[in-house]
Amino acid sequence: MRKGSQVMKRYGKKMTALLCAGTMAVTLLTGCSSGGDNAAVSQQPESTAVTGSEEKATTVVEAQPSASDVVLEVETIWTGDMLNGLQEIMDDFTAETGIGVELISPGDDYENVMKTRMASGDLPDLWETHGWSTTRYSEYLAPLNEETWVSHIKESIKKTVTDSQGNIYVVPLSIDPASICYNKEIFEEAGVDATTIRTWADFEAACDKILTTGKVPVYVGGKSVNNIANLFEVMAPGFLTNEDVADNQGAALLDGSFDWETNWTPMAQKLDDWLQKGYFNKDILTASDDSSIQALANGDGAIVISGNHTITQALSYNPDAKLGIMAIPSPNENGKVYVSSGEGTCYGMWKDSEYPDECRKLLEYLAKDEISIKIATINGKIPAMEGVTNDDEYVTKEFNIMSSAFGDDLLFVNYFDRAYLPSGMWNDMGVSGNEVFMNPGQGVGKCVETIKMAYDEKISQ
Structure with missing residues (x-):
């Protein structure tokens, strides 16, 4: 795990951002109708893909003990059973690389939390861009054009995750078709x-x-x-x-x-x-x-x-x-x-992360065929990488x-x-x-x- 003083400093900043976002959410609810903006991932945020519950509170998932001093903070829309599935994937990454991962899940407050953190300049190492990698988040994300997995992105999603300058800021793990x-x-x-x-x-x-x-x-x-x-x-x-x-x-x-x-x-x-x-x-x-x-x-x-x-x-x-x-x-x-x-599950890395090399390792890990299949299957979507299919998965089969x-x-x-x-x-x-x-x-x-x-x-x- 990261050394105690580093962890506590980071955690304190993180909780301050989350508390500010909570205050913002209350203010918004008091002043107008509830709800986010286009980032509801159109067709609904993945946070609503939780059976039997409507997640409100921020969930901080304890990182698997790691062999290094680095613990990456990863913000996700996923909650409930989907979050548990993602945690298993992150635990496997930690076991393989020694790099810790702490998942943060604000649930329905995801957008408010991220807007507050952007304003404060205190962003997670990596986060889910929920459809906005080339617009809202691009100025905060590191370009990933040189990563080996970029050449494997399916053409059907490549244009969507590429900005007008030709930059790609996320690893697209799934495509989100809606009908x-x-x-x-x-x-x-x-x-x-x-x-x-x-x-x-x-x-x-x-x-x-x-x-x-x-x-x-x-x-x-x-x-x-x-x-x-x-x-x-x-x-x-x-x-x-x-x-x-x-x-x-x-x-x-x-x-x-x-x-x-x-x-x-x-x-x-x-x-x-x-x-x-x-x-x-x-x-x-x-x-x-x-x-x-x-x-x-x-x-x-x-x-x-x-x-x-x-x-x-x-x-x-x-x-x-x-x-x-x-x-x-x-x-x-x-x-x-x-x-x-549009974008399904996509993760980008903060351009000012203290741990850019470790972030890139995690993105590379998520882009692996067997991992991207798992992620697309967990949230009922279609893999975004060429040569990767989950045709036996129910939703993909019906879509085909x-x-x-x-x-x-x-x-x-x-x-x-x-x-x-x-x-x-x-x-x-x-x-x-x-x-x-x-x-x-x-x-x-x-x-x-x-x-x-x-x-x-x-x-x-």
Whole structure:
């Protein structure tokens, strides 16, 4: 272990940062609605991938005794069983190299903790970048272009983790594709074939059939604004920015000229229409994230719109559940279905770490085939390194089945919020969406007004 005085000094600084972040979190909750920003890893932070709990407190995992004086501090989004799995990997690293690793898991306060630590200049040796390696965190991270594993990064994720100067700041261990998760048994009972759902009109026809079975077509844990934001996250590319959109709005979103009333209203109106038709669970605004996962697992809800890791969580409740992955439909008859994707689990190293060589050793270790497979499998995602597969893992298998069914008619697009919205708007998508569900039949205008106001404020910053 690191010498006592060094450990205590580092620990004291760390706890000061965590306490400050806690104070910030209370202030934010007092002043406005709860929630983070785009860094909710769109499709939900991995911290929510914990069965049966909503982690709030910071967890400091005691490092395995090491043979050296170095203990690396690693900040992670993972909690619960996933954190335990990560700790086992870190313990193996310590046993192999003699370098200690102390995992810090702030849970839902991850963003507040990291923002406070960036402001104070006291950052961990390594941390999980949750989708923001090339923007928010790049000035604090060391470029890793010369590492041997860089040449093995899959092309499908390489562009995402490379900045405009060609720098890579993280080792990408998994890709986070997000589409729509569904219960196969409910679909079969309703006579619905997921591979025939190519447009939102097809989706609505499927929901009508599911209603006749007495099951909830679309179950949303709306107590968390993340899950409301997800509804817009999956719909927006097909309406606004995909390559097959005739009146593409990508440039307008980026330069501030986007007409929200004209272009966002159709999506908000569609959600209101679905609400009026009874597609959502009646307790949408109070249902927890966990309740939607249980509904999918236990056959009470047919569809959950979230990251594909939802399936891994659902199977922990019901290992016998038959679950699948749908592509995201297009609003247009001749449009292509699609899947959104971005950074999954990615770690970078602080450019001012006292232990750069040891940090690089840990990143190299995590990039090993057998380790990256473990990490991708634990969190239900797809390995990001060439030649590395976990095709036998349930989520990957279902994702491959879906991909094969659509072939060239399937687009892979970046997460909408990360590609086209100013930093900080993930939460705004969710808060504005609440207006639709709080005021059935009357909330569409307020929804659009709310998100436009947030956009106008943030695009000018």
